[in-house]
Amino acid sequence: MLPIERQHKIKELLNDSHNMKISELSKELGVSEMTIHRDLKPLIEEGLAIKTFGGVTLASADTRDSSPLEGCVICSRSINERLAYRLILTNNRIEMTCCAHCGLLRHHQLGDKVIQAICPDFLRQTTISTPLAWYVMDTSIDMGCCQPQILPFEWKKHANQFVKGFGGNVYRFSEAQEVILQKMNGSDQCSHHQE
Numbered sequence: 001m002l003p004i005e006r007q008h009k010i011k012e013l014l015n016d017s018h019n020m021k022i023s024e025l026s027k028e029l030g031v032s033e034m035t036i037h038r039d040l041k042p043l044i045e046e047g048l049a050i051k052t053f054g055g056v057t058l059a060s061a062d063t064r065d066s067s068p069l070e071g072c073v074i075c076s077r078s079i080n081e082r083l084a085y086r087l088i089l090t091n092n093r094i095e096m097t098c099c100a101h102c103g104l105l106r107h108h109q110l111g112d113k114v115i116q117a118i119c120p121d122f123l124r125q126t127t128i129s130t131p132l133a134w135y136v137m138d139t140s141i142d143m144g145c146c147q148p149q150i151l152p153f154e155w156k157k158h159a160n161q162f163v164k165g166f167g168g169n170v171y172r173f174s175e176a177q178e179v180i181l182q183k184m185n186g187s188d189q190c191s192h193h194q195e
Helices: 003-017 022-029 033-045 061-065 100-113 156-166 173-183
Strands: 019-021 049-052 055-058 085-089 094-097 114-120 127-129 134-137 150-153 169-172
Touching: 003 019, 003 022, 003 033, 003 049, 003 055, 019 022, 022 033, 022 055, 033 049, 033 055, 049 085, 049 114, 085 100, 094 100, 100 114, 100 150, 100 173, 134 156, 134 173, 150 156, 156 169, 169 173
Parallel strands: none
Antiparallel strands: 019 055, 049 055, 085 094, 085 114, 114 127, 134 150, 134 169
């Protein structure tokens, strides 16, 4: 089956069930999970599907109209998939921020309206659930995004090893939100890296 045929089949499956795990799609189509991720990429970029933790969901008309790839909802920077933070809201809308800095600020602003939030692990680029992640701040690595910079990691061990090499501090989700709010002095405006 060609990639375009698999994408059509994925659309059909999502139209029927609305949500599917990557492993389910892999089994259903008889291809690897990596192949499914590649097949999903154009569907996600078109706004037809939404990446969730471990799976994918059908985008509603409301979600598609919101054009999540336009820019960060906090600072309007363009979205870099390597750093993007996605907030899935109770009304099935998705908001995206350019990085964990803006993501944690927006997550705090929205509170209970967020039903799921995901971002890529800084080292492995796998999708992780943001409330379960570990966050590194004050590191010597500069990714050229909002400051103070925050890098998310799925495993505490990886965050600690990163800090050993590049400095910084490791925080849990709620601690990272508190620290970023304190560092921003109660303001939700970003301080951008000057190039």
